[in-house]
Amino acid sequence: MTTENSTTQEPATGKKILLSGSRPTGRQHLGNYVGALAQWLDMQEECECFFMIADWHALTNSYNDTGELPENIRQQMLDWLAVGLDPVKSTIFIQSAIKEHAELNLLLGMFTPLGLAERTTSWKDLVVEQGLDEMRTYGFLGYPVLQSADILMYQAHVVPVGKDQVEHVEKTQDIAQKINVRYGEVFRIPQWRLGRAPVLLGNDGRKMSKSYGNCIYLSxxxxxxxxxxxxxxxxxxxxxxxxxxxxxxxxxxxxxxxxxxxxxxxxxxxxxxxxxxxxxxxxxxxxxxxxxxxxxxxxxxxxxxAKTGEWHEVLVEGNRKARKRAQKTMEGVREKLHLFPSDGSDGT
Ligand code: SF4
The missing domain is CATH 1.10.240.10 (Tyrosyl-Transfer RNA Synthetase)
Incomplete structure (x- = not known):
């Protein structure tokens, strides 16, 4: 049930809100197309979509060298737009441009039991089992919380996922429910939608990966x-x-x-x-x-x-739209959690 002032008010369009995204890996390959982009193209007709370039998430394992980020973002945007993501229908934005993600990440972190973060498969694989010390960071342990912030920020109904990402939406549901129980209806509880896309191997028969040099690129x-x-x-x-x-x-x-x-x-x-x-x-x-x-x-x-900067303008406009939505969510969250409004006024 929603109320007039609810932070989870249904969109006027009547469409479901969808949040998806990917790290900026640069030129997109056929695996990216089949695994994500093709589904996004279908969904942008059906849903109100937010597609995010998750540059902060990229830092969880590449914090030592961020030099390639700008070019990777440019290449990814060119592919996203060329393939048919439509900035008129969808909001395409970059995570780090919306500082509210960091704010919500902090707040959600307060409600997240350490065990919930430690149960993440990638943490168990890389840190606990493989003992990779460079991944034993606060940021890597906490990235599922940042993902929850990404999803809850837009009050998403739907998050398209592969099988290995279901756990992230489940964690988001747990955290959101915990807050809703204490503070009323703060967040919409998102649902995952499992894609049935086949996995395409690289041309050497291994997993398709830029690091193996076995990708067929859209470009x-x-x-x-x-x-x-x-x-x-x-x-x-x-x-x-x-x-x-x-x-x-x-x-x-x-x-x-x-x-x-x-x-x-x-x-x-x-x-x-x-x-x-x-x-x-x-x-x-x-x-x-x-x-x-x-x-x-x-x-x-x-x-x-050839039209230098057009992809950038799309991103700037997407950031503007995403920020507007994010600010609205955070106003509601601050109010429900009895925090000061972000403009520093006493809210009266
Ligand atoms: S084995 Fe050769 S002929 Fe058979 S499907 Fe593969 S490429 Fe085609």
Whole structure:
């Protein structure tokens, strides 16, 4: 139930509020597209979306060298816009520009039992099990609380997640509920929405990662894409063209399922399992599908890049919109928690 003064008042648009984001990793690859961007494109029609470049989160493991952040942000913005994130429909912003995230992080931290932070899988993996001392920081331990602040700041109804991120929304729910029980309806309790996107491997058969150098990027030219597709790891049983293969053991097939029109899937399966064609022919079909899908994205990206500063203006406007919303939330939070208003007045 909401009241007129509630901080959780439903949006006038009647749409659900969605918060998602990612760290600024730079040029986006096909794994980023399938795992996040493609879903965001669908959701921006259905929801009131806030898409955040989480630069403070990037510092949890790269605090020693932040030099690449500005260029990574620029590259990421170019890809986000080229792929179709629409600043008219959605608010695209940068986390560190909205200082209210830090303020809410502090407040939520007061309500967060240490055990809740210590139960985070990445903390247990990297610090407890692997003993990585450089990750034994206050910031890394507390990043789930900062994530909760990101979500609660926009009173999100929905947070799209992969399986490994469900725990973060659960922690957010726990913290928000704890505050709501004591202080009334301060925060909307967010729900996660599990994406069913397949995981695409890099062209060497390992997890797709910039650090492995095995990514196919949205901004790769047709030739660069082909150079990477051509050497993709396939079913090892296909030593020669005469050996039948099993698409389920081949990462090229995973790409076909996502990018190649479904009406061609039967032909690909048959040609592979009955050794009717070689892997290079199969990869050519994939290359054509990738070109069809991403040539318009490459063109839009080149046009955006030519208009120096346009991506930046989008970000500035997004920051302005996000800050307005964040300030409104924080006014409500301060009032409910009996804190002074941020302008220093006594609130009367
Ligand atoms: S024919 Fe295609 S699906 Fe079969 S192993 Fe080769 S690349 Fe993979």
């Amino acid at each position: 790769d030219s047709s030739k660069e894409t082909w150079d990477k597709v051509r050497v993709m790891v396939t079913d090892p049983a296909r030593v020669t063209k005469k050996d039948p293969g099993d698409p389920e053991k081949c990462s090229v097939w995973d790409y076909h399922k996502v990018f190649t029109p479904e009406e061609r899937h039967g032909e690909i399966w048959e040609n592979c399992t009955k050794a009717k064609w070689g892997c290079v022919e199969c990869k050519r079909v994939l290359q054509e599908a990738l070109d069809r899908k991403f040539e318009p994205v490459r063109e839009r990206r080149a046009a955006l890049e």
